[in-house]
Amino acid sequence: MNKKISFQKVTPILEHHCVNCNLNALCITDRLDPKEIQLLESIVRHPSSLSKGTTLFTKGERFQSVYIVKSGCIKTHIMDGKKMEKVTRFYFPGDLIGLNAVNYDYYYDTATAIETSSLCQLSFEKLDKLSAKIPSLRRKILHLMSRTICDEQKMVQQLTQKNAEERIAAFLLSISNIFKARGFSDTRFRLSMSRIEIASYLGLTVxxxxxxxxxxxxxxxxxxxKREITILDFPGLHALSSLNSRA
Amino acid sequence: MNKKISFQKVTPILEHHCVNCNLNALCITDRLDPKEIQLLESIVRHPSSLSKGTTLFTKGERFQSVYIVKSGCIKTHIMDGKKMEKVTRFYFPGDLIGLNAVNYDYYYDTATAIETSSLCQLSFEKLDKLSAKIPSLRRKILHLMSRTICDEQKMVQQLTQKNAEERIAAFLLSISNIFKARGFSDTRFRLSMSRIEIASYLGLTVxxxxxxxxxxxxxxxxxxxKREITILDFPGLHALSSLNSRA
DNA sequence: CGTGTGATTGATTAAAATCAAGTGATGTGG
DNA sequence: CCACATCACTTGATTTTAATCAATCACACG
Structure with missing residues (x-):
């Protein structure tokens, strides 16, 4: 169904350096000093491009690396026996993919590009060893994992306490925030995911x-x-979605 | 509403040692060698008893320690503006409470004993420092956090893909597993939580x-x-709950 | 012994799923 | 280039599920 590629085969984007990366504030490198970033860089595989619909890793596959989105958008999803696939999360530039696989030795869900994307690859083993030497990196990883737990808990809360319209409102606001944090317009943006994917993610039907x-x-x-959204009434949307949106 | 105590005031249970603890296989100490356990023990505050309804920590309170359930059962919950409180999770002996607070500097939810319980307290700061010295402990913490992410994702899946009856079936099977893993009967057990708490946890009404x-x-x-459950048909329940239960 | 809380059961209502039909855009092959 | 298929999305009608409203029971507790 989906194209499947091995990471090695994709075209590497040359002259990439963590120190110059414009995503620094959003990335795992946040709060690391230049020397530490250089150490980290030594274990980072330069970002590779992934075309739309291409699978990065598949549930059950041996876990080895985590990935950081450099550009584009990735979804993780689980093929679920009887029912359709369930989208577990969308990942935007700066987001780290694969933290839920640490516990098992295989990936816990499947990651697929929903638009042309590029990613940085980090061997988790090396990252773990490096984090023993760099306390701030260790902290950063813990924080990221902790935040992921909170994010999932927020999702649970949304599912149990919000109706369809409130969930959509909250979802759009969170996307808006994501774009804003990455330097794009938060009032006008294009959704990279289909209605089906949104529905699956929010536990609704198309x-x-x-x-x-x-x-x-x-x-x-x-x-x-279509997929172009222009937000006219932020206060209205906030009031509707009531609970706090993604930070 | 709930009684609130400071941790210091409760009666310490004496002669407690991690090395002899019967929960070892379930606890953070799993796979640590005796010397490492001794190091860990040096930062563990001996378990204290918490009577039913007593709050361990409150959302917004400064985060300092994580806790391990030694006996009893703890719930974490969030008081939610308009709606009732939402139970985010139940914690059983061996479970680590507070991992979602690492990201913020304050607790992200409130922890309350739903039956008389005892807990071990660990300063997170000290745990973090210790984990820099003990690779297997660092790994263990990462694994625990990763597992927590997976657990929350499973919860999300349940909420989006299971109806009320399936959720209840899955919930009872997971409780059954928890009892089994702790050496109790998995076919006959007493629920420590009320129907209201179950409903809140599963996103349903009483x-x-x-x-x-x-x-x-x-x-x-x-x-x-009442709260006494006797399971008669495991295959039936499994079939009903369809998806995989708690590992 | 009354009061309150937890739990169950029934009747009704509301929300979202399902079923169904149709549009518009895109792509394919004759 | 057109006919045809397909996909993504929208809108409408109907059904299903669980929420809500309401009543009652059991039991624990002061």
Missing amino acids: ETVSRALSRLHKIEYLIVD | ETVSRALSRLHKIEYLIVD
Whole structure:
């Protein structure tokens, strides 16, 4: 179904250096000093490009590396017996993929590019060893994992306490925040994921997602033009989604 | 509403030693050698007893320690504005509480004993420093955090893909597993949590939980006598809950 | 012995799933 | 280039599930 490639075969983007990377503030390198970043860089595999629909790793595959999104967008998902695939998360530039696999020795879900993306690869073994030497890196990894736990807990909360429309509102606000943090417009952006993927991620059906978007458009909280979203009423959306959005 | 105590005031249970602890296989000490356990022990505060309804820490309180359940059962929960409290998780002997607070400097939820419990306290700062010296401990902490992420993701999956009855079935099977792993009967056990807490945890209402239990009783998958559960048909319950239960 | 809490059961309602139909964009092959 | 298929999305009608509203029971506790 999906294209499957080995990481080695993809074209490496040359002259990449962590120190110059514009994602530093969002990345694992945040709060590391230049010398530490250089150490980290020594274990980073230069970012490679992944075309839309290409699978990075598959559930059950041997876990070896974590990946950091350099550009584009990756989804992790689980093929679930009877039901359709379930999207577990979307990853944006700076996000670290694979932390949930540390516990097992194999990947816990499948990662697929939903648009052309590039990623940096880090051997987890090397990262772990390095973190023993760099306390701030060790801390950073712990923090990232802890944050991931909190993120998942927030998701659980959303699923249990928000209705369809509130979930969509919260989702759009979180995407808006993600774009903002990465230096793009937070009022006008293009969703890289399909309605199906949004529905799966939010535990809804496509129809419900579509209807919720239509209604938010109708009450003029936002403009929906296919995957192009323009937010008109931030306070309204915030009030609707009530709970706190992604930090 | 709930009693609140400072950890210092509770009665310490004397002559406690990690090396002799019967929970070792389930605890953070798993796979540490005796010398390492001794090092760990030096930073462990002997277990203290917490009576039912007593709060261990409150959301927003300064994060300093993680806790390991020695006996009893602890719930973490979030008081949520308009709606009722939401139970985020139940913790059983061997479970580590507080990992989601590492990211912030304050606890992310509130921990309360739902039956008389005892806990070991570990300064996270000291644990972190110690983990720099003991690679297997560092690994263990990473694994625990990674597992927690997976657990939360499973929860998300359950909420999006299982109906009320399936969730209850899965919940009871997971409790059964927990008891089994701790050397108790997995076919007959007493739930320490109320129906309200189960409902909150599973994202359902009390009525729905009650009805689901009644129906499972009626079709003779199990016997429900107040909080006493006797499982009659494991295969049936497994089939019903379909997805994989807690490992 | 009343009061409150936890739990169960029933009736009704509301929300989202399901079923169904249709549009528009994209792509394929004749 | 057009006919046809397919996919992503939308909108409508109907059904299903669980929430809500309501009543009752059991039991623990002061």
